[in-house]
Amino acid sequence: MKSVITARALALLWAGFWTFFFVTEAWAWKTPGHVTAIWAGIGVLFLIVALVPWAWEGGGGVLLSALGLLVGVAYPLWAPSRLSFATRATTTLALCGPPIVAGIIFLRHRRALAA
DSSP states (O other), X not given: OHHHHHHHHHHHHHHHHHHXXXXXXXXXXXXXXXXXXHHHHHHHHHHHHHHHHHHOHHHHHHHHHHXXXXXXXXXXXXXXXXXXXXXXXXXXXXXXXXXXXXXXXXXXXXXXXXX
16 A cells, blocks of 8 residues: 555656646746646646546556656657756656656556455
């Protein structure tokens, strides 16, 4: 049970942090409204994906892991080229690491319950 609580906390902290980051960065840079809405939408998507495993551990674990892998591939391709390698690597790990780890924990917990 502790592992599920850890996975839930990790997923929610990850999604909450990035939602907050996206919105406040857009506000600080005075980003146009439609772009801010896109970033806020991505944050809300992160929050929804983080909440799915509360109802469906297996499906939510797969969804979190898949989103983490997708972000881990997409962000380095999309990130501004002026960013240093270290910045890209750190940001990529911060974006994709927590959902992958939380997804694996959910999947392992579900598997342990089935055994």
